Amino acid sequence: VTEMGAVSVNHAVLARGGLRITGTTISPDGRLGAGKGVRATPLTGTDWATGPVAELFGRPLAEVVGDQLAADDPQDPDRAGTALVGGDLVVVGAVGDQVLARELAPGTDAGPDRAPVPGGPVIRLVPDNSHPMLSHVANLRRLASWPGLRIRVVGRLDPHRAGTVRALAVGPVPGARTTLRLPADWQGRADLGYDEIQGGHLPPRDPAAMTIPVLAVEADAVAESPLWRVRRLVELAVSGGRRAVAEAARGGEAGPAGPLRRAGFTTAAAVAAALADESDRRGRDVFGRRTDADPDRYAWAWLAVAAHLVAAERELIRSSWTAVPVG
Numbered sequence: 211v212t213e214m215g216a217v218s219v220n221h222a223v224l225a226r227g228g229l230r231i232t233g234t235t236i237s238p239d240g241r242l243g244a245g246k247g248v249r250a251t252p253l254t255g256t257d258w259a260t261g262p263v264a265e266l267f268g269r270p271l272a273e274v275v276g277d278q279l280a281a282d283d284p285q286d287p288d289r290a291g292t293a294l295v296g297g298d299l300v301v302v303g304a305v306g307d308q309v310l311a312r313e314l315a316p317g318t319d320a321g322p323d324r325a326p327v328p329g330g331p332v333i334r335l336v337p338d339n340s341h342p343m344l345s346h347v348a349n350l351r352r353l354a355s356w357p358g359l360r361i362r363v364v365g366r367l368d369p370h371r372a373g374t375v376r377a378l379a380v381g382p383v384p385g386a387r388t389t390l391r392l393p394a395d396w397q398g399r400a401d402l403g404y405d406e407i408q409g410g411h412l413p414p415r416d417p418a419a420m421t422i423p424v425l426a427v428e429a430d431a432v433a434e435s436p437l438w439r440v441r442r443l444v445e446l447a448v449s450g451g452r453r454a455v456a457e458a459a460r461g462g463e464a465g466p467a468g469p470l471r472r473a474g475f476t477t478a479a480a481v482a483a484a485l486a487d488e489s490d491r492r493g494r495d496v497f498g499r500r501t502d503a504d505p506d507r508y509a510w511a512w513l514a515v516a517a518h519l520v521a522a523e524r525e526l527i528r529s530s531w532t533a534v535p536v537g
Contacts, residue, residue: 266296
């Protein structure tokens with residue numbers, strides 16, 4: 211239950227409608243204050259075709275995500291992916307608890323069921339919350355079982371995973387045949403956390419609509435890249451110290467730098483090799499005795515690896531939203 215002023219509503223009602231709040235304060239982490247001067251008025255929900263939510267569907271989803279990734283401050287990762295995004299998608303399958311989908315091409319001249327954007331990226335819809343008391347996982351599984359289903363999605367970008375949106379709500383695509391058929395009192399949308407999508411909310415299966423190609427790009431560009439070797443070094447340096455890094459990096463081309471270089475991640479290989487060399491560096495005093503190495507050089511080497519890892523993964527995520535040229 212959410213209490214604000216003299217108003218008390220449960221989360222399911224709040225998700226469908228809203229509250230107009232005056233006199234409140236906002237903390238640095240975004241929480242609203244509920245002091246004596248706060249006034250709250252319940253609002254009825256509006257259809258996605260009107261109001262601020264309608265603006266989410268005015269631009270291609272991939273274009274909006276590209277702007278978000280370019281505008282988000284990498285120095286403040288907690289703020290990344292907080293803005294809502296929306297788009298019209300077609301379900302093409304599933305991988306684990308993820309729904310694979312592709313964005314529908316704009317316009318209505320292609321018939322009632324629009325085709326996907328030619329060469330468009332595969333988009334992964336993931337649960338915003340996997341708590342067993344909520345319906346996110348069950349709803350996404352039901353949607354994934356219906357290839358060819360057209361859905362209108364509102365969610366938030368996951369800035370740390372390739373082509374991924376944390377889905378919050380879905381609705382029918384206006385004018386489409388193979389789309390959701392939701393009850394009238396749901397006001398044209400299903401909250402994936404509180405509503406339960408049933409078989410009767412889905413259209414009849416259409417074999418012709420279930421042949422949407424996935425373009426053979428289901429692999430996660432970040433998870434499947436050899437950059438995990440760089441992340442392992444970065445984390446090992448924190449948890450085990452320089453000696454642990456030196457031991458893990460031994461073996462020349464068999465170490466982390468070799469696979470990175472062969473995969474084309476030459477800069478990652480260079481900074482990883484520099485960290486490995488610095489971690490194994492030991493000086494000697496005038497009597498030939500070993501001395502502790504310069505900690506500043508090691509710290510700078512680690513910082514270079516960590517900064518490059520963040521930038522490289524961010525670029526992989528950005529490229530995962532780029533359409534593949536169709537020849």
